[in-house]
Amino acid sequence: MSATAENPPAVGAATATAAAVEERVRARVITDDPLYRTVPAFLRFDPDEPLAVRIVFPADLSPEGTDNEWVFPRALLEAGLVTPTGTGDVRVWPCGRVQAVVEFHSPEGVAVVQFDIAVLRRFLRRTYASVTR
16 A cells, blocks of 8 residues: 555655765874864765765865765774774774774875764764664
């Protein structure tokens, strides 16, 4: 039986698909310079790819003028908040109790970016909540 105006779905019935999650964050680029550079980034999760997360840096930060998007396992991000994780293009590790470092490897070089752990944990919670709805 389908839902109609006369026969609406039951309250709490699952009628919608899982929602994408996006969060704008601030990250710190770590270099040899004693002063760090803060940059905007987006954390993204698409429930159609439930095992992956994305970190996107805006086009104005790229020499090519395009968004710089990194896709990697959500489990790697989660594990990296507790212990050093990763051996490929993306590596994550805790840096003290409130920061986490994400290291991106590409043919052009390595970028080391620091995020607040609380922000990453909140994002991960939202991704899991999105899938379980």
